[in-house]
Amino acid sequence: MTRPESIAGGCLCGAIRFKITFPKEEDWPPQSNGICQCTMCRKHSGSLLPQCCGFPWANITPHFASNPAYKTYSSSVHVYRGFCGTCGSALTCNEKSTPDIVEINLGAFDEDVLCGTRDEEKAWEDEYGRHVPRTGGVGKELCYPRYHLFWENAIPGVTDDFAGKKYLQDRAKGEAFTG
Numbered sequence: 001m002t003r004p005e006s007i008a009g010g011c012l013c014g015a016i017r018f019k020i021t022f023p024k025e026e027d028w029p030p031q032s033n034g035i036c037q038c039t040m041c042r043k044h045s046g047s048l049l050p051q052c053c054g055f056p057w058a059n060i061t062p063h064f065a066s067n068p069a070y071k072t073y074s075s076s077v078h079v080y081r082g083f084c085g086t087c088g089s090a091l092t093c094n095e096k097s098t099p100d101i102v103e104i105n106l107g108a109f110d111e112d113v114l115c116g117t118r119d120e121e122k123a124w125e126d127e128y129g130r131h132v133p134r135t136g137g138v139g140k141e142l143c144y145p146r147y148h149l150f151w152e153n154a155i156p157g158v159t160d161d162f163a164g165k166k167y168l169q170d171r172a173k174g175e176a177f178t179g
């Protein structure tokens with residue numbers, strides 16, 4: 001998959017929009033992509049499977065902090081989280097120890113980025129509904145989870161069916177395992 005020039009996203013109401021570029025070969029596909037089942041990520045996102053990916057602030061325009069709709073909440077001494085003050089969309093997770101990197105919640109990316117662009121002219125209908133073929137999209141490259149944090153909070157039969165690298169808590173607190 002070739003590196004996209006840029007990908008776009010924003011909050012639900014559109015007050016916050018952003019674009020991320022990938023100027024260097026090693027920027028794509030992003031490697032810092034994981035699902036965190038910790039209670040704070042769940043509460044902030046409202047999702048059982050909060051997933052975000054880290055990007056350098058330098059590659060993001062405009063900087064979220066320049067938008068008055070962007071609000072932050074300090075969820076612990078180490079982390080603050082960003083959201084839209086108008087519609088409430090949870091957007092970012094920021095480690096205070098790595099101020100050059102922002103982790104963006106992957107659901108904030110636009111539908112054509114995640115799923116491809118809808119080709120309405122080629123749509124068809126059957127008993128299941130309307131099928132609209134899509135072209136493009138970088139969902140798999142962008143979103144395939146490379147690790148799982150706080151596996152201790154996985155809900156049996158609901159959120160524990162993933163392959164790949166798992167950590168019981170945070171990455172700093174122990175070795176990864178698979179299975």
Ligand SMILES: [Zn+2]
Nearest residue numbers: 011013084087
């Ligand atoms: Zn909004």
Ligand SMILES: [Zn+2]
Nearest residue numbers: 036037038041
């Ligand atoms: Zn978390």
